[in-house]
Amino acid sequence: MRSFTYERAASPAEAAKAVATTQGAKFIAGGTNLIDLMKLEIETPTHLVDVQDLGLDQVEDTEDGGLRIGTFVSNTALSAHPRVREDYAVLTRAIQAGASGQLRNKATTGGNLLQRTRCAYFYDTNMPCNKRKPGDGCAAIDGFSRQLGVIGTSDSCIATYPGDMAVAMRALDAVVETVKPDGTARAIPAADFHRLWGDTPHIETALEPGEIITHVRLPAPVGGQHFYHKVRDRRSYAYALVSVAAVIQPDGTGRVAFGGVAPKPWRSEAADAQLPNGAAAVVRTAFADARPTEQNAFKIPLAERTLAGILADAQTGTRS
Amino acid sequence: MEFNAPAGENLFDRSKIVGKSTPRIDGPLKVSGRAPYAAERHDVAANQAYGWIVGAGIAKGRIRSMDLDDARRAPGVIAIVAATEHEPVASSDFNYAPLFGGREVSHYHQAIAVVVAETFEQARAAAGLIRTSYANGDGSFDLAKVAPGAPLASDRPSDSAEIGDFESAFAAAPVKLDERYTTPDEAHAMMEPFATIAAWDGPKLTVWTSNQMIEWSRQALGSILKMDADNIRVDSPYIGGGFGGKLFVRSDAVMAALGAKAAKRPVKIAMQRPLMFNNATHRHATRQRLRIGAERDGRIVAIGHENWSGNITGEAGENATLQTPKLYAGANRLIANHVAQLDLPEGNAMRAPGELPGHLALEVAMDELAEKLGMDPVELRIVNDAQGMVPGEPDTKISDRNLTRCLREGAERFGWSKRPARPASARQGRWLTGMGVAAGYRAAPTMKSGARVRMTDRGQLIVETDMTDIGTGSYTILAQTAAETMGLPLSTVRVELGDSGYPVSAGSGGQWGAASSTAGVYAACVALRRMIGEKLGFDADAATFDGGQATLDGESWAIGDAGALTAEDSMTFGEFKKDYDVGTYAGHFAEVKVDAYTGETYITRMLAVCDAGRILNPLSARSQVIGGMVMAAGAALTEDLHVDKRFGFFANHDLAGYEVPVHADIPHQECVFLDTLDPVSTPLKAKGVGELGICGPGAAVANAIYNATGIRVRDYPLTLDKYLDRLPAIA
Numbered sequence A: 001m002r003s004f005t006y007e008r009a010a011s012p013a014e015a016a017k018a019v020a021t022t023q024g025a026k027f028i029a030g031g032t033n034l035i036d037l038m039k040l041e042i043e044t045p046t047h048l049v050d051v052q053d054l055g056l057d058q059v060e061d062t063e064d065g066g067l068r069i070g071t072f073v074s075n076t077a078l079s080a081h082p083r084v085r086e087d088y089a090v091l092t093r094a095i096q097a098g099a100s101g102q103l104r105n106k107a108t109t110g111g112n113l114l115q116r117t118r119c120a121y122f123y124d125t126n127m128p129c130n131k132r133k134p135g136d137g138c139a140a141i142d143g144f145s146r147q148l149g150v151i152g153t154s155d156s157c158i159a160t161y162p163g164d165m166a167v168a169m170r171a172l173d174a175v176v177e178t179v180k181p182d183g184t185a186r187a188i189p190a191a192d193f194h195r196l197w198g199d200t201p202h203i204e205t206a207l208e209p210g211e212i213i214t215h216v217r218l219p220a221p222v223g224g225q226h227f228y229h230k231v232r233d234r235r236s237y238a239y240a241l242v243s244v245a246a247v248i249q250p251d252g253t254g255r256v257a258f259g260g261v262a263p264k265p266w267r268s269e270a271a272d273a274q275l276p277n278g279a280a281a282v283v284r285t286a287f288a289d290a291r292p293t294e295q296n297a298f299k300i301p302l303a304e305r306t307l308a309g310i311l312a313d314a315q316t317g318t319r320s
Numbered sequence B: 001m002e003f004n005a006p007a008g009e010n011l012f013d014r015s016k017i018v019g020k021s022t023p024r025i026d027g028p029l030k031v032s033g034r035a036p037y038a039a040e041r042h043d044v045a046a047n048q049a050y051g052w053i054v055g056a057g058i059a060k061g062r063i064r065s066m067d068l069d070d071a072r073r074a075p076g077v078i079a080i081v082a083a084t085e086h087e088p089v090a091s092s093d094f095n096y097a098p099l100f101g102g103r104e105v106s107h108y109h110q111a112i113a114v115v116v117a118e119t120f121e122q123a124r125a126a127a128g129l130i131r132t133s134y135a136n137g138d139g140s141f142d143l144a145k146v147a148p149g150a151p152l153a154s155d156r157p158s159d160s161a162e163i164g165d166f167e168s169a170f171a172a173a174p175v176k177l178d179e180r181y182t183t184p185d186e187a188h189a190m191m192e193p194f195a196t197i198a199a200w201d202g203p204k205l206t207v208w209t210s211n212q213m214i215e216w217s218r219q220a221l222g223s224i225l226k227m228d229a230d231n232i233r234v235d236s237p238y239i240g241g242g243f244g245g246k247l248f249v250r251s252d253a254v255m256a257a258l259g260a261k262a263a264k265r266p267v268k269i270a271m272q273r274p275l276m277f278n279n280a281t282h283r284h285a286t287r288q289r290l291r292i293g294a295e296r297d298g299r300i301v302a303i304g305h306e307n308w309s310g311n312i313t314g315e316a317g318e319n320a321t322l323q324t325p326k327l328y329a330g331a332n333r334l335i336a337n338h339v340a341q342l343d344l345p346e347g348n349a350m351r352a353p354g355e356l357p358g359h360l361a362l363e364v365a366m367d368e369l370a371e372k373l374g375m376d377p378v379e380l381r382i383v384n385d386a387q388g389m390v391p392g393e394p395d396t397k398i399s400d401r402n403l404t405r406c407l408r409e410g411a412e413r414f415g416w417s418k419r420p421a422r423p424a425s426a427r428q429g430r431w432l433t434g435m436g437v438a439a440g441y442r443a444a445p446t447m448k449s450g451a452r453v454r455m456t457d458r459g460q461l462i463v464e465t466d467m468t469d470i471g472t473g474s475y476t477i478l479a480q481t482a483a484e485t486m487g488l489p490l491s492t493v494r495v496e497l498g499d500s501g502y503p504v505s506a507g508s509g510g511q512w513g514a515a516s517s518t519a520g521v522y523a524a525c526v527a528l529r530r531m532i533g534e535k536l537g538f539d540a541d542a543a544t545f546d547g548g549q550a551t552l553d554g555e556s557w558a559i560g561d562a563g564a565l566t567a568e569d570s571m572t573f574g575e576f577k578k579d580y581d582v583g584t585y586a587g588h589f590a591e592v593k594v595d596a597y598t599g600e601t602y603i604t605r606m607l608a609v610c611d612a613g614r615i616l617n618p619l620s621a622r623s624q625v626i627g628g629m630v631m632a633a634g635a636a637l638t639e640d641l642h643v644d645k646r647f648g649f650f651a652n653h654d655l656a657g658y659e660v661p662v663h664a665d666i667p668h669q670e671c672v673f674l675d676t677l678d679p680v681s682t683p684l685k686a687k688g689v690g691e692l693g694i695c696g697p698g699a700a701v702a703n704a705i706y707n708a709t710g711i712r713v714r715d716y717p718l719t720l721d722k723y724l725d726r727l728p729a730i731a
């Protein structure tokens, strides 16, 4: 870990400006991802701007019946919030499927969206990795890729966005609210928030340098049965091989997003439309352009089988 | 004292303390943070500096250069010992790959430097500034590729043997099984990493470290540092797990010693977790072939077990056939172990070395054979249970063996009769359920073990031995043994462990520790009893010691009247034991449910019924067995060091990527001990259990998955990607 300086900002705009104008600066929230990466010198910020004093730690009702979640709301608090449990159960289930109790106490909403990939080569600074060092090459493509992405990947990088919470947020059509260094605010739909790697896998989101997440907004509840099935090698404290967030309506329509398969939570409206036709039809549409490796090709049939299980449970009214 | 004939009736047959469930006497220290691990021993040496080990960034080759200038100038840096500036350390009998090897790199993350600084953070930051350039060499990293050409093990000729005429008997057998199995490389992944504080005082070196085998390590450190071992003190009283990974001195101790010499200050090193997997030793991957031929009634006529593994020296592989000569009868037998040369990190002992992967193959093969025979797998094992002599070593007698009882009692307790007779026939909603069984065998060796007992004039008894407690409960069983032998309450006994200044013990390894070290403490206590008898004028060997009194022929003596006394002795184990195989046995049972959609496996219940002689402390013995069962579950379902065959290293080298079981994976475990005694083992008639618990449960889980799904996977771990395409079709 390199040495760094530290400050606490008093307003989102001030924080954004501080990060934009200080060479090598980054935000820090719960620190559960950033500090780990700093210890390994995968991240080497020279200055940290803490977002904890910005008053962004509330979950509020919005006028349209939705929710507005402050970026500093912890994963624990968000998943336990009565309205989230009641109206957005897929989100509660997704959050609780992630990490561990201690980590969820520290992990924040904004930090969770921005957690970085768990590719083993990204974590080993002796190995070539385009994401860590643009132009360096990718050790994973012909290597240990079982956990990595099957779609939306590129010849530069096949890593995934590894998180759970964002998969549910994508299914719920959440919107990320930000403030830029010049003080202007904008709203980025979850669909556009994470980028595909292309040939710049080190650029992971739509955020501009210094742009700070202030809130995540959830539209009014959509009803239906809520499912989050995270398939992993052990029962807790492991990243998804594949996860499926789904909201299924009584008439069989609904929405579905897949985690653990791509640089972003993977959802398409065309695939959603296939829900009444069953899991195979959805997965055929959603994964039409998949480019798996030999080691992770199983993720596509696994996605189909996981969704099929959800649809079967939806019919009988049991939740997985 | 020599144990030179099977034990007759003795004081342990009337014991009041040994054999009773006794909470760990070090428990209060453990839960209140007063049982410090090596890196927490801030008080043992003043002015400790911090060391950070730099690991090689390639698997094989040569270091061209190391640019140390920026690191040397970094804040707080006191000294750097680097491979380019320091001669390689010497080797020892206890490690295959050099722990600090100069410019030659023989495996990934081999130590190539230690940076010593005022603070931990400074040492770590400065280490990040070292720039190393390498000339890459070619290495051999692919066991599957080199196994076919691997020679038979030459270092241990007993690893290969044939009895009768295996090939013909197998060919002629009416029912045959011939299958291949693989097990992956595995990591010890113990809680406490390697850690050492080293301090020099002139020519004398002290290492406060985390180590299972004090005397081995003292000797090894002497060889490695080319110094007189008598000038070395090793101290390791509390250990946060080892599983065989701490049987030997590792680079933390070596680099702390070199760093302390260079810094002229005590140096502390705790190895960073990401280095643990490639810097350390691991359990070698295996490829195994099982051939078993049987009569239609289930009696085995031919059993062949061949095994291939690899290691950095091309020797000392993972001997997965170890249990096969012992478990089942059969007149025609073949055992063969092949070892290939690989340039991966050093493979070495990990909990039940050989037997863990061996059972994963043999005990699944038995399940497959039972199905071919149309027999219940419990009955097949009982039909072939060995009697009297070891099947694969016909000149060796069996000391005491109750495997059939383990299996019968286990089947009864587990509700085996409810096992679905046909695979994949029990489905409730999305869940496929099934049960599996496996037998377990693990040898119960004993080794010479010494101790000193001091009786103070205040009536306290202090036991000193270099035995270690790696979380197993050694403190407690040694206190129980001393209290029992001296007829004193447990509360008067204090136990001091892990210091090379104390008499040499058997140490903790190979499940020999508990049986050997309690025998050693018994020997020392007998010597103390004799001193007391001499002083007070009675025949101690004839007297009964109880309640602080010695009693003989109606006369009593308060033993405290003998005043302060110190006795020392060792237990050695006589030639007669060579005629016997002293083993421990278990019947392991598992129940699973498998998600018919996703293939996710949930273990729902596990049971072990164990035959291991007198159980010294049922409470701590149970912890050992269920811990072994957890590890076996990991071996069956998740644990897998992924070899990157291009770069030659284990790619998933942290605890997020190397998945050991978590609590949610292990809902319900039961462990039952049979009330057996083994008079051939030690005067206490006790045997170890630390490795018995891992021998078999993994296969029981695999067999349960087969029973649930009808799908047989022979490549461990049994992750769902290996059988997803064979699960029931989805509507």
Ligand SMILES: Cc1cc2nc3c(=O)[nH]c(=O)nc-3n(C[C@H](O)[C@H](O)[C@H](O)COP(=O)(O)OP(=O)(O)OC[C@H]3O[C@@H](n4cnc5c(N)ncnc54)[C@H](O)[C@@H]3O)c2cc1C
Pocket (backbone or CB within 6 Å): A026, A027, A028, A029, A030, A031, A032, A033, A034, A035, A036, A051, A071, A097, A098, A099, A100, A103, A106, A107, A108, A109, A110, A111, A112, A113, A114, A115, A162, A163, A164, A165, A211, A212, A213, A214, A237, A238, A239, A240, B656
């Ligand atoms: C052992 C382990 C297991 C885990 N398992 C899972 C799992 O199963 N599923 C899962 O989803 N996650 C898992 N996680 C990841 C965990 O969810 C994340 O570490 C956590 O959510 C990050 O939140 P944080 O507040 O600590 O972020 P930090 O570490 O503080 O920050 C992360 C990133 O976000 C940036 N950032 C933070 N706040 C803002 C803001 N307001 N605006 C702009 N940028 C910001 C930081 O600069 C940094 O780059 C695991 C983590 C660990 C350590």
Ligand code: SF4
Pocket (backbone or CB within 6 Å): A117, A119, A120, A121, A122, A128, A129, A130, A131, A132, A137, A138, A139, A140, A141, A148, A156, A157, A158, A159, A201
């Ligand atoms: S997949 Fe991406 S993160 Fe992994 S090594 Fe390749 S470039 Fe790096």
